[in-house]
Amino acid sequence: MWYVYFLKLNNDDIYVGSTNDLRRRVKSHQDGHVLSTKLHLPVALKAYVAVETETLARALELYFKSASGKAVAKKRFFSN
Numbered sequence: 001m002w003y004v005y006f007l008k009l010n011n012d013d014i015y016v017g018s019t020n021d022l023r024r025r026v027k028s029h030q031d032g033h034v035l036s037t038k039l040h041l042p043v044a045l046k047a048y049v050a051v052e053t054e055t056l057a058r059a060l061e062l063y064f065k066s067a068s069g070k071a072v073a074k075k076r077f078f079s080n
Contacts, residue, residue, distance in 0.1 A: 026043075
């Protein structure tokens with residue numbers, strides 16, 4: 001199982017990533033081991049999508065990193 005996950009950063013931005021070990025990856029973000037997010041701690045896991053393959057997870061990650069994908073994610077996962 002692969003996951004596309006959404007983190008809310010302390011500057012209210014959204015970080016999108018993919019992994020096959022969600023708990024380990026979120027912990028590495030929270031512990032400051034990920035260059036892209038370590039300056040914006042604390043981070044909070046807001047949502048994730050489970051998919052069958054790495055190929056699909058990477059494709060979804062790229063989509064959600066696009067402008068239209070971020071708009072969909074903000075509306076669906078970050079509206080409250």
